[in-house]
Every structure is written in structure tokens, then in C-alpha cells.
Amino acid sequence: MAQSVADRIREQLDEQALVAELTTLIELESPSHDLASSAEIAGLLAAAWTTLGEARIEPSSAGSHLIVDVPSVASSETSPVLLLGHSDTVWPIGTLVGSVPFSVADGVLRGPGAYDMKSGLVVMLAAVRALAALDLPRPPIRVLIAADEEVGSGSATALVREAAAGVQAVFGFESPHPDGALKVGRLGSTRVKLKVVGRESHAALDPDGGVSAIEELVDQLLVLRTEVARVSAARPGEVLVNVGGVSGGGRTNVVPGAAEALIGFRFASAAAEADVMAVLDGLAPVRPGAVIELEVLSSRPAWAASSADQALLARVGELAGLEVPGRPAAGAADTNTTGSLGIPTLDGFGPRGGGAHAVSEHVLLASLLDRIVLLGTVLTGLA
Structure with missing residues (x-):
């Protein structure tokens, strides 16, 4: 044989x-x-x-x-x-x-x-x-x-x-x-950096003169969690999200002027990706003087x-x-x-x-x- x-x-x-x-x-x-x-x-x-x-x-x-x-x-x-x-x-x-x-x-x-x-x-x-x-x-x-x-x-x-x-x-x-x-x-995969620029000041002598980038970032992540949950409810099983890294500030006596989060998303469909990216693009500062910057680090469909x-x-x-x-x-x-x-x-x-x-x-x-x-x-x- x-x-x-x-x-x-x-x-x-x-x-x-x-x-x-x-x-x-x-x-x-x-x-x-x-x-x-x-x-x-x-x-x-x-x-x-x-x-x-x-x-x-x-x-x-x-x-x-x-x-x-x-x-x-x-x-x-x-x-x-x-x-x-x-x-x-x-x-x-x-x-x-x-x-x-x-x-x-x-x-x-x-x-x-x-x-x-x-x-x-x-x-x-x-x-x-x-x-x-x-x-x-x-x-x-x-x-x-x-x-x-x-x-x-x-x-x-x-x-x-x-x-x-x-x-x-x-x-x-x-x-x-x-x-x-x-x-x-x-699943598709998109990685983004959500960066907040605030304004530094002395945390005790001039607390109102600063804009805390860390507090602004925390609030933005809460908004993002709520909005992504809404998309997930409308598209069950189509969205995963993980905040994989958070950094910012450095001293307890300085109102932090910069902070950022690294976030990974997984999508089962192009429509789910579009809905979540629309949420990210629509994020607006909560605090006067804060600036939000969004950078897409990588994206796979x-x-x-x-x-x-x-x-x-x-x-x-x-x-x-x-x-x-x-x-x-x-x-x-x-x-x-x-x-x-x-x-x-x-x-x-x-x-x-x-x-x-x-x-x-x-x-x-x-x-x-x-x-x-x-x-x-x-x-x-x-x-």
C-alpha cells in the first residue's frame, strides 16, 4: 500500500x-x-x-x-x-x-x-x-x-x-x-488613549486655580462606562471593554495637569464599533478649562x-x-x-x-x- x-x-x-x-x-x-x-x-x-x-x-x-x-x-x-x-x-x-x-x-x-x-x-x-x-x-x-x-x-x-x-x-x-x-x-480590536489636559496649581495655596486632569479623567471613564453599557444592552455580546492602564499627576500637593487611560475595545461587528467610537468622539469636558484628547493607537476590523x-x-x-x-x-x-x-x-x-x-x-x-x-x-x- x-x-x-x-x-x-x-x-x-x-x-x-x-x-x-x-x-x-x-x-x-x-x-x-x-x-x-x-x-x-x-x-x-x-x-x-x-x-x-x-x-x-x-x-x-x-x-x-x-x-x-x-x-x-x-x-x-x-x-x-x-x-x-x-x-x-x-x-x-x-x-x-x-x-x-x-x-x-x-x-x-x-x-x-x-x-x-x-x-x-x-x-x-x-x-x-x-x-x-x-x-x-x-x-x-x-x-x-x-x-x-x-x-x-x-x-x-x-x-x-x-x-x-x-x-x-x-x-x-x-x-x-x-x-x-x-x-x-x-472580534475586532481597537486600542485608544484617552488623555486629559488640565491645569496645575498648588493644591493648598491655590486649589481653585487648577483643573484636575485626574478627576476629569475619572469622570470621563464613568461617562464612558455608562454609555458603553447602553450600547452593549442594545447589542448583546457585541462589545467588550477593558481599561488597561491609568496614569497621571505625581505629587499630592500639586493639582495634576495631565492624566491618561489606555482602553481596549473588542467588537463583534462594524456597527458595534461605530456606536462605541461615536461615544468616544462625543466625550465633552465636565470641568471648564479641561481638554480631552483621543488617540486611536491601533484598530483591527x-x-x-x-x-x-x-x-x-x-x-x-x-x-x-x-x-x-x-x-x-x-x-x-x-x-x-x-x-x-x-x-x-x-x-x-x-x-x-x-x-x-x-x-x-x-x-x-x-x-x-x-x-x-x-x-x-x-x-x-x-x-
């Missing part, structure tokens, strides 16, 4: 070598906006991908993005498949010797960025490398590894749109759902799963000869952009594990191998 494609791909995989590859990526700590580490990891990945296709690094003010074009090996002309990943993590340099040390034991690999999403980078590279080694058919493959995904892809989004032009499908390499299901649809996404999910299961479940996810990623454009998109091709953005971050090594086999099988099928 002839070997299946999946079995042939699995035979190409060396778990120890894959663990070593992932270990190298994890030990090269690469937090968002660290330009030196971003350039280093982009260079490392570019060197690996150059053996398979044409790799180029796109420097930006946020870091070094990597774009790769791998030529097809197919009997007929096919459209490209886009593989989306990111090289930045939420962890600062020094985490490895601090709260999230690296370890491998009992089939579990732990370390900062292991799950989100350096293991996903290994999956995409290893799968394409296996297809090349076996000389199996593959469609043209585009790879985009963003440098600032964890902070909203402010500089990468234009590259994502450009790379997605003319592709037949987009696969994202974020983690799957805990049970391994792929992600089909995502909601991706509602389409019939094309569902058809791609079914096709993946058919090609893999497996039941491949998929459902929407709360987190946002660069697949929000492609999915919202109507391009058939699936995310969650990274391996199973857990602890994203937490000290318990880990990857299941058996799943790492399974995901490589799944991706390789699907890619050759799409050729």
Missing part, C-alpha cells in the same frame, strides 16, 4: 531538531518595538526561508517585517496561499531568566513566546521544508511575519493587505482553541466568518482526511484584516498548548508535529 502524504511528511520530521529550532527562537527574546531584537530574529528567519524561496526584510519604525515568496511546484497554475505570523512577543527581555524560564519535560515546552507564537513560525517553515524535501506539489506560498502584531500591527497592516492580494487562501499561525479547533472569525471561510474549513478537513473543527475567537490578529476583506481565511494553525501572555505559557510537542503534518498535507492538496 502506498504511503499517504501525511505519513511521508511525518517521516521527514525530526522532533529534536524542531525543538532546537524553536528553542533558538525563544532564546532570542523579541518584545514589540525592540528594534535590535526584531532585526536579529528577522535575519535568523530570513536565512532559514532563503533555502526555500526569496526572502526580504522590510524595516520599519516598529521593527523588521519578513516577507517570503516560495515558488510553486504544481502541474497547473494555482493562486498563492498566504501564511501569516509574527515575531514579536508580549514579554520583555530578561523574562527567560525571570518569571518564564525555558524548559522541556514530558512532552511540554515552556518559555516566553513559545505558544504565542514562535511555535507557529516553526510549523510554517517545517511544513514547507518537508514539501520541498519530498518534492511534493505546492501552490505559490507567500509568508508574512509581522514585527508588531502584539501591539496592533500599526506598521504591518498595509503589508498584510498587500500580501493578501490575489491569494486563494490565508492561514494564520496563532494558537488554536484549547481543543485544537481552528479559529474562523474574530471585526472578522465575521463567511461562507467562503466555512468552505475553506471543509476543504482543509477533506484534504487532511480528518475532522477539523473551527469556530470564532475573541482575540484579534492579522487574520482580522484578511477575513474582513472577504478572503477565505482560517487561523489557529499553531500547535496546542496554553498560557498565552501568562507565566504558564507552553506548547505540546506532539501537537507541534501534528500541525506541521496538517499544514503540509493541506498545502500539497491545494496545489
Whole structure:
């Protein structure tokens, strides 16, 4: 009996070598906006991908993005498949010797960025490398590894749109759902800075001469909470909000002249986003002399799963000869952009594990191998 494609791909995989590859990526700590580490990891990945296709690094003010074009090996002309990943993590340099040390034991690999999403980078590279080694058919493959995904892809989004032009499908390499299901649809994500400018004065000698930016900010957050609750009541389940940071002032004897809040919103629909943004745009000062400034730090559109996404999910299961479940996810990623454009998109091709953005971050090594086999099988099928 002839070997299946999946079995042939699995035979190409060396778990120890894959663990070593992932270990190298994890030990090269690469937090968002660290330009030196971003350039280093982009260079490392570019060197690996150059053996398979044409790799180029796109420097930006946020870091070094990597774009790769791998030529097809197919009997007929096919459209490209886009593989989306990111090289930045939420962890600062020094985490490895601090709260999230690296370890491998009992089939579990732990370390900062292991799950989100350096293991996903290994999956995409290893799968394409296996297809090349076996000389199996593959469609043209585009790879985009963003440098600032964890902070909203402010500089990468234009590259994502450009790379997605003319592709037949987009696969994202974020983690799957805990049970391994792929992600089909995502909430939109908008991050804003709400800043208040007041007027400083001596808190005892001239209390009325000042305008407290902190008190004004507190009042504005109360207004925002009330108005967002109103939108949520009209659109149940479509809005999430988190005030993730508040800062301002500095001395108890000075009326504070500046304060700000960092706020994250999640939206299930464009209409919910529009309603909440209208609330933000309509905020007005409570105190005479206070000034409100609103800055949108990043914005990803909601991706509602389409019939094309569902058809791609079914096709993946058919090609893999497996039941491949998929459902929407709360987190946002660069697949929000492609999915919202109507391009058939699936995310969650990274391996199973857990602890994203937490000290318990880990990857299941058996799943790492399974995901490589799944991706390789699907890619050759799409050729």
C-alpha cells in the first residue's frame, strides 16, 4: 500500500531538531518595538526561508517585517496561499531568566513566546521544508511575519493587505482553541488613549486655580462606562471593554495637569464599533478649562466568518482526511484584516498548548508535529 502524504511528511520530521529550532527562537527574546531584537530574529528567519524561496526584510519604525515568496511546484497554475505570523512577543527581555524560564519535560515546552507564537513560525517553515524535501506539489506560498502584531500591527497592516492580494487562501499561525479547533472569525480590536489636559496649581495655596486632569479623567471613564453599557444592552455580546492602564499627576500637593487611560475595545461587528467610537468622539469636558484628547493607537476590523471561510474549513478537513473543527475567537490578529476583506481565511494553525501572555505559557510537542503534518498535507492538496 502506498504511503499517504501525511505519513511521508511525518517521516521527514525530526522532533529534536524542531525543538532546537524553536528553542533558538525563544532564546532570542523579541518584545514589540525592540528594534535590535526584531532585526536579529528577522535575519535568523530570513536565512532559514532563503533555502526555500526569496526572502526580504522590510524595516520599519516598529521593527523588521519578513516577507517570503516560495515558488510553486504544481502541474497547473494555482493562486498563492498566504501564511501569516509574527515575531514579536508580549514579554520583555530578561523574562527567560525571570518569571518564564525555558524548559522541556514530558512532552511540554515552556518559555516566553513559545505558544504565542514562535511555535507557529516553526510549523510554517517545517511544513514547507518537508514539501520541498519530498518534492511534493505546492501552490505559490507567500509568508508574512509581522514585527508588531502584539501591539496592533500599526506598521504591518498595509503589508498584510498587500500580501493578501490575489491569494486563494490565508492561514494564520496563532494558537488554536484549547481543543485544537481552528479559529474562523474574530472580534475586532481597537486600542485608544484617552488623555486629559488640565491645569496645575498648588493644591493648598491655590486649589481653585487648577483643573484636575485626574478627576476629569475619572469622570470621563464613568461617562464612558455608562454609555458603553447602553450600547452593549442594545447589542448583546457585541462589545467588550477593558481599561488597561491609568496614569497621571505625581505629587499630592500639586493639582495634576495631565492624566491618561489606555482602553481596549473588542467588537463583534462594524456597527458595534461605530456606536462605541461615536461615544468616544462625543466625550465633552465636565470641568471648564479641561481638554480631552483621543488617540486611536491601533484598530483591527471585526472578522465575521463567511461562507467562503466555512468552505475553506471543509476543504482543509477533506484534504487532511480528518475532522477539523473551527469556530470564532475573541482575540484579534492579522487574520482580522484578511477575513474582513472577504478572503477565505482560517487561523489557529499553531500547535496546542496554553498560557498565552501568562507565566504558564507552553506548547505540546506532539501537537507541534501534528500541525506541521496538517499544514503540509493541506498545502500539497491545494496545489
